[in-house]
Amino acid sequence: MQANIQLDDTDARILTALSADSRRSYADVAAEVGLSTAAVHERVKKMLERGVIERFSLRVDPERVGLHFTAFVAIRNDGGAHCRDIAPRLRELPEVLELHSVAGEYDFLAKVRTTHARGLEDVLYQIKAIPGVARTTSTVVLNTEFEERPLRWPGSAPAA
Amino acid sequence: MQANIQLDDTDARILTALSADSRRSYADVAAEVGLSTAAVHERVKKMLERGVIERFSLRVDPERVGLHFTAFVAIRNDGGAHCRDIAPRLRELPEVLELHSVAGEYDFLAKVRTTHARGLEDVLYQIKAIPGVARTTSTVVLNTEFEERPLRWPGSAPAA
DNA sequence: TGTGAAAACCTACTACA
DNA sequence: TGTAGTAGGTTTTCACA
Numbered sequence: 012m013q014a015n016i017q018l019d020d021t022d023a024r025i026l027t028a029l030s031a032d033s034r035r036s037y038a039d040v041a042a043e044v045g046l047s048t049a050a051v052h053e054r055v056k057k058m059l060e061r062g063v064i065e066r067f068s069l070r071v072d073p074e075r076v077g078l079h080f081t082a083f084v085a086i087r088n089d090g091g092a093h094c095r096d097i098a099p100r101l102r103e104l105p106e107v108l109e110l111h112s113v114a115g116e117y118d119f120l121a122k123v124r125t126t127h128a129r130g131l132e133d134v135l136y137q138i139k140a141i142p143g144v145a146r147t148t149s150t151v152v153l154n155t156e157f158e159e160r161p162l163r164w165p166g167s168a169p170a171a
Numbered sequence: 172m173q174a175n176i177q178l179d180d181t182d183a184r185i186l187t188a189l190s191a192d193s194r195r196s197y198a199d200v201a202a203e204v205g206l207s208t209a210a211v212h213e214r215v216k217k218m219l220e221r222g223v224i225e226r227f228s229l230r231v232d233p234e235r236v237g238l239h240f241t242a243f244v245a246i247r248n249d250g251g252a253h254c255r256d257i258a259p260r261l262r263e264l265p266e267v268l269e270l271h272s273v274a275g276e277y278d279f280l281a282k283v284r285t286t287h288a289r290g291l292e293d294v295l296y297q298i299k300a301i302p303g304v305a306r307t308t309s310t311v312v313l314n315t316e317f318e319e320r321p322l323r324w325p326g327s328a329p330a331a
Numbered sequence: 332t333g334t335g336a337a338a339a340c341c342t343a344c345t346a347c348a
Numbered sequence: 349t350g351t352a353g354t355a356g357g358t359t360t361t362c363a364c365a
Contacts, residue, residue: 049335069189070228210349
């Protein structure tokens with residue numbers, strides 16, 4: 012809930028550089044942003060402490076590990092006492108990669124990935140078995156055009 | 172379109188380790204998976220070559236950089252000649268973080284992030300100005316429960 | 332916040348099973 | 349694919365501006 016109060020242009024450039032390749036050496040990044048290695052190190056450390064950088068990660072191609080099927084599942088709850096418990100239960104399902112509570116006709120929107128269409132059926136059975144889940148509607152993804160883009164925010168530089 | 176034919180359990184454990192912290196040293200990962208540093212290096216190199224690992228990246232907390240508003244925008248095209256050109260145009264908008272072509276009532280589903288609700292209005296104007304876009308429906312995210320989980324696939328180990 | 336310098340550590344390669 | 353060895357690069361921590 013904190014804004015980018017203490018993120019200057021240099022921080023933004025470091026984030027841009029490391030978003031594209033987080034294993035780049037700080038020496039290399041330092042040369043690009045015009046700072047010493049130690050200074051880049053210090054800034055990264057502070058961004059980790061402040062939670063701006065959540066973690067260093069890597070992007071795996073879902074197709075190459077056999078996850079050929081993607082769907083968005085909208086979930087409606089029944090308005091009963093179990094509503095608060097639905098999200099934790101959905102977190103237990105590894106196929107649910109992403110979960111948002113949303114406004115509108117449905118209460119949650121989940122991104123689900125499985126090896127094939129048949130796998131979604133299994134996941135839907137599990138979701139429907141969660142107490143408080145009233146109904147679901149699935150939207151099948153035909154093709155993912157792009158995903159997990161490096162973030163851009165007011166004040167951040169476009170990726171080179 | 173290639174499956175996980177050549178991904179064994181050791182590869183999976185290396186991916187799990189580096190998903191949680193991609194700047195961990197290969198020496199450290201090697202100790203964890205019970206291999207030499209050089210062997211881990213070789214395996215990572217091959218996974219990069221095969222495209223299993225797309226890139227080393229980092230996860231920035233959207234809230235901490237001022238992106239307080241998220242919505243999913245469903246987009247319908249008009250069935251005309253411009254339909255093929257819509258995705259590239261959407262890619263030009265930095266607020267569109269993710270784009271999927273989908274089956275059903277709408278043709279695309281986009282994840283959009285802006286600093287505040289007002290920002291979505293601007294993005295919607297830009298989307299509606301794209302030739303071939305017939306209409307949009309937005310679903311406002313109230314809270315992101317979780318996102319960008321490390322992938323799990325049949326044969327991969329659960330994160331420790 | 333920044334810098335340069337230095338010790339500890341890691342990477343990335345080669346030779347070889 | 350794997351291991352060990354190693355030269356050269358990188359990280360991380362200083363004292364200090």
